[in-house]
Amino acid sequence: RYYPTDKGEILDKRRAHFGGNLSLTYTDPIMLVRGWKHHLFDEWGRPYLDAYNNVPHVGHAHPRIQAVAADQLKRINSNTRYLHPAQTAFADKIRSKLPETFQVCYFVNSGTEANELALRLARAHTGAKGMVTPDHGYHGNSTGAVAISAYKFNKPGGVGKADWVELVDVADDYRGAFRRDDPERAQKFADLIDPAISALKGRGHGLAGFIAETFPSVGGQIIPPQGYLAAVYQKIRAAGGVCIADEVQTGLGRLGEYYFGFEHQGAVPDIVVLGKPIGNGHPLGVVVTSKAIAESFDNGIEFFSTFGGSTLSCRIGKAVLDIVDDEGLQDNARLMGTQLIAELQTLEAKYRCVGDVRGMGLFVGLELIHSDGSEATEICSYIKNRMRDHRILIGSEGPKDNILKIRPPLTIESADVDMIVMVLDSILAEVEMGASDAPRDSL
Ligand code: PMP
Numbered sequence: 352r353y354y355p356t357d358k359g360e361i362l363d364k365r366r367a368h369f370g371g372n373l374s375l376t377y378t379d380p381i382m383l384v385r386g387w388k389h390h391l392f393d394e395w396g397r398p399y400l401d402a403y404n405n406v407p408h409v410g411h412a413h414p415r416i417q418a419v420a421a422d423q424l425k426r427i428n429s430n431t432r433y434l435h436p437a438q439t440a441f442a443d444k445i446r447s448k449l450p451e452t453f454q455v456c457y458f459v460n461s462g463t464e465a466n467e468l469a470l471r472l473a474r475a476h477t478g479a480k481g482m483v484t485p486d487h488g489y490h491g492n493s494t495g496a497v498a499i500s501a502y503k504f505n506k507p508g509g510v511g512k513a514d515w516v517e518l519v520d521v522a523d524d525y526r527g528a529f530r531r532d533d534p535e536r537a538q539k540f541a542d543l544i545d546p547a548i549s550a551l552k553g554r555g556h557g558l559a560g561f562i563a564e565t566f567p568s569v570g571g572q573i574i575p576p577q578g579y580l581a582a583v584y585q586k587i588r589a590a591g592g593v594c595i596a597d598e599v600q601t602g603l604g605r606l607g608e609y610y611f612g613f614e615h616q617g618a619v620p621d622i623v624v625l626g627k628p629i630g631n632g633h634p635l636g637v638v639v640t641s642k643a644i645a646e647s648f649d650n651g652i653e654f655f656s657t658f659g660g661s662t663l664s665c666r667i668g669k670a671v672l673d674i675v676d677d678e679g680l681q682d683n684a685r686l687m688g689t690q691l692i693a694e695l696q697t698l699e700a701k702y703r704c705v706g707d708v709r710g711m712g713l714f715v716g717l718e719l720i721h722s723d724g725s726e727a728t729e730i731c732s733y734i735k736n737r738m739r740d741h742r743i744l745i746g747s748e749g750p751k752d753n754i755l756k757i758r759p760p761l762t763i764e765s766a767d768v769d770m771i772v773m774v775l776d777s778i779l780a781e782v783e784m785g786a787s788d789a790p791r792d793s794l
Contacts, residue, residue: 358382358394376746377739386411389760389767391744399742402759402771408603408628409674410762416631416670423666431458431660441665444672445639448603448610450619455645457638458660458668462599462626463491465636468654469562469622470495472640473593476647479557480515483547483587487521487570487750488563490597490624499562502569515556517547521567522575525707525718531576540575541582548590560593560621565612568600571749572716572756574709580616593644596620599627600714604675605761607685607712615711633667634658680761681712687763688712694772702779704730715757716748717775726751733787737778743771 361382365375381399385392388410391399401411409416423437431438442456459465474480482499484490489502497503498513505512512518520527522540529536548558561583567573584594601612602625609615611623621644625637636659648654658664675681688711695708695717704727706720719727719734731753738745746756757771781787 376744378736379739381739381744388412388762389764397742399744400759400767400770401744402757402763402767403744403746404760405600405605405758406627406630406632407760408605408631409671409678409680410760411632413631413674415674416633416667419666419670420633420663423663426662428661428663430657431655435662435665437662437665437669438660441669444669445625445637448672449623449639452619452621452641453623453639454642455640457640457654458664459636459638459656460634460658460664461491461636462597462624463493463496463636464656464659465599465624465626465638466490466499466562466595466597467493467495468638469595469597469624469640470499470559472622472638472644472648473560473562473595475650476593476644477557477559477591479559479591481517481548481551481554481556481558482515483517483519483544483551483558483561483592485521485563485567485570486518488567488597489569490562490564514554515551517551519543519547521570521573522579523567523571523573524576525573525709526571537576537579538582540579541586544583544586548586548592558587558590558592560595561587562595562597564597564599565601565616566606566711566714568714568756568758569748571718571754572709572714574711575616577615578617580613580618580620584618584620593622594618594620595622595624597624599624600758603628603672604681605684605713605758607681607688609711610681629668629671630664631667631671633664635664635668637668675761678762683763684712684761687765687768688715690765691715691757691768691771694768695775698772698776698779701776702783704782705779710757713757713759713761713763717755717757718749719753719755726753728753730782730787731755733782734775734778737781738774741774741778743774745771 382394383391389401391401484499486501489500490496504510524531524536529539596613622640629635699705699708707718719731721727728751731747735747748754748756
């Protein structure tokens with residue numbers, strides 16, 4: 352073994368030598384040393400079900416990814432200043448999944464970098480600076496990406512909203528201003544764009560564009576009402592802006608029915624941002640756009656990323672997309688998502704504290720509420736930690752952190768789905784008995 356198994360020692364070293372704001376999941380953190388498909392194993396070899404991590408899209412430790420990576424590392428790992436067939440093959444594969452207008456790919460190393468680049472593209476194309484974005488969004492950790500991520504800049508300790516940014520409400524039809532009983536809700540949420548553009552103009556900023564996670568994830572696993580983004584994009588384009596779809600969480604088949612989230616919305620963006628799952632764990636981000644936008648950006652300044660688009664990255668990225676196709680993983684996401692959502696709905700009917708079950712494919716949220724409908728943050732935290740006690744890993748999201756997030760690798764199987772729901776059922780029964788009010792030590 353090349354790693355010490357003493358978890359306490361690792362935790363102490365981490366606390367001493369890593370940044371304090373590098374968060375650790377769970378009251379009792381887990382050390383994971385192996386993965387296989389949607390299964391994880393700790394330092395004792397104990398198994399966990401990974402129902403949370405969207406990065407290992409085609410499963411942890413996929414043999415085809417291992418083989419491709421090993422093969423390419425034996426040959427060459429070089430950059431985009433030299434020709435290599437892996438780079439064009441990867442771009443061809445991505446383009447084959449997108450509408451015809453997407454002709455140009457840029458390869459970078461993370462979702463953050465991809466969004467940062469998308470921002471530059473929008474500005475180069477429009478000559479303007481202002482951006483409109485939904486509240487509670489997350490697009491990355493760099494200065495530019497944080498500036499368009501209300502989830503970060505509006506937190507205590509955050510830098511606050513820049514004057515070139517304007518926020519609109521998330522199109523949350525469970526808790527937002529316009530609810531599911533209102534057939535006009537998509538248009539009403541979209542109409543919030545008009546005052547946002549005016550506010551930017553009032554502060555002397557032209558409109559560079561609009562950026563949103565196609566389905567807001569950190570905002571609470573929200574599925575915007577159908578047609579919302581189409582209506583937003585129409586307004587943004589009418590005002591001269593560019594529409595950016597951050598598909599980092601929603602792309603590549605996770606939604607089952609759709610390869611990209613914007614397809615559900617009847618909308619075609621101008622720029623698509625991909626990250627996380629596209630490298631299955633290897634650092635990789637991609638920006639795809641039209642010829643016209645790429646030409647505006649090709650303004651005399653070289654664009655270069657040392658590692659972005661390396662031969663290794665391109666081999667891995669293409670392999671991930673091939674595996675999704677070859678193993679029918681988009682279809683599996685549709686089937687498993689349908690089963691999961693149907694089973695979770697039985698819990699919604701059974702337990703008062705389950706306010707809403709929503710999702711599409713393997714992008715699923717379960718909102719926990721108090722009897723007055725307010726956000727039940729502590730119940731959510733209790734359940735997340737109890738699921739971990741049962742070795743099932745899920746997450747939590749939302750402005751009040753009261754939405755359980757279930758977002759497994761696309762390899763998950765029917766029996767795993769049954770197990771998640773069965774364990775969740777038993778934990779919700781504990782909650783009904785008042786267990787979540789008791790100190791955790793007394794469990
Ligand atoms: N966009 C979205 C929607 C994300 O969820 C994330 C990461 N959570 C990012 C961008 C940033 O990606 P990265 O962490 O790879 O920089």
